[in-house]
Amino acid sequence: MDYIAPESIEDAAARAASAPGVVRILAGGTDVLVQLRSGFVEPDLVVDIKRIPGMKDVTAENGGWRIGAAVSGRELGAHSGVAGDWPGVVEALELIGSTQIQARATLVGNLCNASPAADSVPALIAAGATVSIRGPGGSREVPVAEIGTGPGRTSLERGEIITSVFLPERGAGGGDAYLRFIPRTEMDIAVVGCGVNLRIADGRIVDSRVVLGAVAPTAVEVEEAAAILNGSALEEDVLDALARASSAICRPIDDKRGTVEYRTRVAGVLARRAARTAYERARGSR
């Protein structure tokens, strides 16, 4: 295995594209190192992107935020601008692992690891986030929802590197939330996760998005949610309908972390709880 730490994105993308064998991009390394140590993945080349200018930056852009691919959970949590606008996204990233993991784990790493249970992905999709991709063919901006294609699989081409995440302008009356269920209080992978993002006007929801994690091969949007939520003030029957719609789209598996039955049921419970939090946040927003 070779390790390189290029100082420009051009160099990184070129080396990643031209290297023979298995290439892994390293930012926080909290997934890559585990795979490497267990022998699950044996890369021929590891490209550390942390020395590339901009990778550790959070910058304001068009009313939203651009977050570099190597920004850690700890750094993002300390950024009052992003945490104020998108608390659900920041919480989702901060839920991943321990204090130690937080010092290294990144949004982009969580996305590229392509686990169906990735915590930050449902929150990012709900937020309408996009990513900037740099590859041999140039740059492109792609919705987060289009990156993961299945467990451990992404739509990225060989040599393509995600350089940043873009969170759009929050806008007035907005609120988001992410909740996950785990058996312990910390350190577990989500059994079910749910991200909710909505906007209200005069106390009524005008725009909403609900995305579930760990209940299908990729994060899935509850398509019906907007029809159920929009126009409502989150009345009890609306929450019931949301819970039913959320459970209905679950296509989970039975595994060591949960059963099909359990995940399906709890998806509804979390959707209801996350919607309440997002709604309260929207009401409290400026």
Add this chain to the structure above:
Amino acid sequence: MMALDETTAREFKVVGTRPVRPDGVDKVTGRARFGADAYAPGMLHGAVLRSPHAHARIVRIDASAAEAMPEVKAIVTQADFAEGLSGENRNVLENIMAGERALYDGHAVAAVAATTAFAARDALKRIEVEYEVLPHVTDVDEAMKEDAPVVRDGAADASVPDGMHPNVVRYHENGHGDVEAGFATADLVIEERFRTEAAHQGYIEPHACLAQLGPDGKGELWCCTQGHFVAGKICASLLGIDASQLRVTASEIGGGFGGKTTVFIEPVALALSRKANRPVKIVMSRAEVFRATGPTSSASMDVRIGMKKDGTITAGEGVFRLQGGAFPGAPMEFSAMCAFAPYDLENVRCIGWDVICNRPKQAAYRAPGSPMGAFAVESVIDELCNRLGLDPIEVRLKNAAREGTRAAFGPRYPRIGLVETLEAARAHAHYSAPLEPGQGRGVSCGFWFNHAGETAVSLALAEDGTVSLSVGTPDIGGSRASMCQMAAEALGISYDKIRTTVADTATLGYNDVSHGSRVTYASGLATIKAAEDTVDKLCARAAAEWGIDRDAVVWEDGHARPAGPNAGEFEPVSLARIASRMGRTGGPIVGHFEATPEGAGVSFATHLVDAEVDPETGATKVVRYTVVQDAGKAIHPSYVEGQFQGGAAQGIGWALNEEYIYGEDGRLQNPGFLDYRIPVASDLPMIDTVIVEVPNPGHPYGVRGVGETSICPPLAAIANAVSNAAGVRLCELPMSPPRILKALDAEADG
């Protein structure tokens, strides 16, 4: 909080205080050397190839490609160990290195030693093993069925009745009275089936060792173990070398809880070293620890108890089926013996079945067998109390075993402290505190025998009046401190004048393992006796100097004094003074003691738990926990509290989230701390403790031992709390959220 028994008569100076442990600074500065912290010149790195199959015939092992690697210096299989072993040694060899068949996922089949750890790992990939996959079974009830795959034929002993499946390898029964007659007089009889999953000890330090064995049959072994004498004895047998030619040094040990009482990689490292004639270090990965060391047994149990309306238990019956992996040894007899041990019963009958499965060979885990039995029995008692409208502590007090009670396992109890723990629990503020909505309270008692075992201790004086104490029991949780305290007490000198060392196998007589809650009892007793032996020699030196009889000298407060006016008028002489002149008065002064003490005192505990259940997700939170336990005598109360708290925390994990999860293919699904979910700091409340002290008459200072009893009540106490919070009886562990939600649904469906 301390609840002192009136029988505590003796006044102590050092015992009962809380000094800083002697190895403390080493352990907070990173200096302490644990299993993986040893290195040797020319050292090779060993790695073990493990079966990916739950059950398979090993058709062929071709290591030629690995052997061809220049970095590889040795490869071993079972053929490189001693031949013709029998009994437990045969089982241990078969477990640490498979012979004709791989018996579980993770079973070792070959090992390599190479110049780097990376090369060793690469070499494993180049060893080709041809397997013929065989049918497997990993569940205890399934393994007893007529059509179950046979794990190992001929493993059963003579105790097993005719007609049982070959996987049933041992049978046990105990009890007295006539249970059917007892049930006939009950107002209510409840019978229930319970199941518990295998839990791992979960010590944070993976097994590690550094071995050197030369062609001359002389060897050195450094390893993290609860018993280096036992490890040495087994390794010598497995390697076919003389026990005395293998010197074993115990490293600091990063947790054991019973799981480091046997060997796994140590004989393998020695075999590799012998073949390569270089030192070999092996460090297990966490996945190897889960797949191939010894978790506890899983259990399936039927318990039936009859009770009168006034709370009197009229009869109790239990059947305990435990699987302990592919070899005999599941501690079903301890489940059967301990389950009803807290109660004074006229009619009781328990049966145990030891069953083999395609899982790793179980090892001891804190009071092996007792926690599962207590879970079943104490759950049924709780349900009886609920249905009869009785207070769970009053009912337990009404039926409590006392001095003279005939135990369910046979003998009559000497002075015991169960009633005192129940009374202290009843009086504790926790028991009368109001519960919030959604919360439930659970109570349970628990019992463990405690153990003595072979013990040797040596105590040598230095010329400056300080003392070097050598013990043979590895310090698994602060025992150096309690040894120093007991030696200081017995010698009448200060704690910091003593250094306790865990001696290697070449410098002290044989010592049994640090297990069975025996260290403070047995090594402590031996330390006191060795100190008394030293005192006897000190008095003799003083007597000789004064020209009087030995009998005319007494030892008080660290000084030799004339026994009385008739003995003569002499100034008392201190230990330091006698020591400073010992070279001229007869030579070195060394006290020692070696024996297998008989007088270990049984102990009881009562635990109180409040738990909260989220009815929408099935998540449980333990909100309050109190441990009340009879320690006999707490030598160092902080470490006694620590044992109480640690046992409770492990019990919480076992009850709520920890479990071995096997797939359809018989492979372990969760061999890591990510999915084998031990409690993290944010999962737990503070754990309150009450030390009850009803002295054990079999120890000079009253010690009973505390490490194991603390894990006996939690499974039941938490199950009772959760059941009371959820309004439905939980009979299967762990009470994971999916299981709780399912039970709630079943209850709602009527």
Add this chain to the structure above:
Amino acid sequence: MNMMHVRATVNGDAVEFVCDPRETMLDVLRDRLALTGAKEGCGTGDCGACSITVDGAVVCGCLMLAAEAEGAEIGTVEGISEGGELHALQENFLKHAALQCGICTPGILVAAKALLEENPDPTDTEIRYWLAGNLCRCTGYDKIVRAVSDAAAEMRENG
């Protein structure tokens, strides 16, 4: 083999080492720099026994390649006590008997020290969540939380 040459600072001392690119920071600290205070309990970032600081942030030494350390300031348990004096955390761990076997202690001390540098007056709950990635199997965490809390109080008093 394509060995890497790395320069870094460990506990304030300049170090230089050569390593296989596959080696973790933990491997290098233990096997090449003879600093065996940090322990490997899992190798997957789940136990925290290998906790070290990198440029002030607590990380798992097992989840970082040693090659990444070029130019970094690394801190380990061996660097906690200064000038022969134990740190308040170390003193309180001893006083409270906050360790039994001691294998998790180095990682917990490193993590707790970083907590107190960031938050000198943490609540018990904050201590528990900060340390959730540091598994202890012996103590049930009770005495650890008390020791950290008391050390924090002492450090606040002594300014």
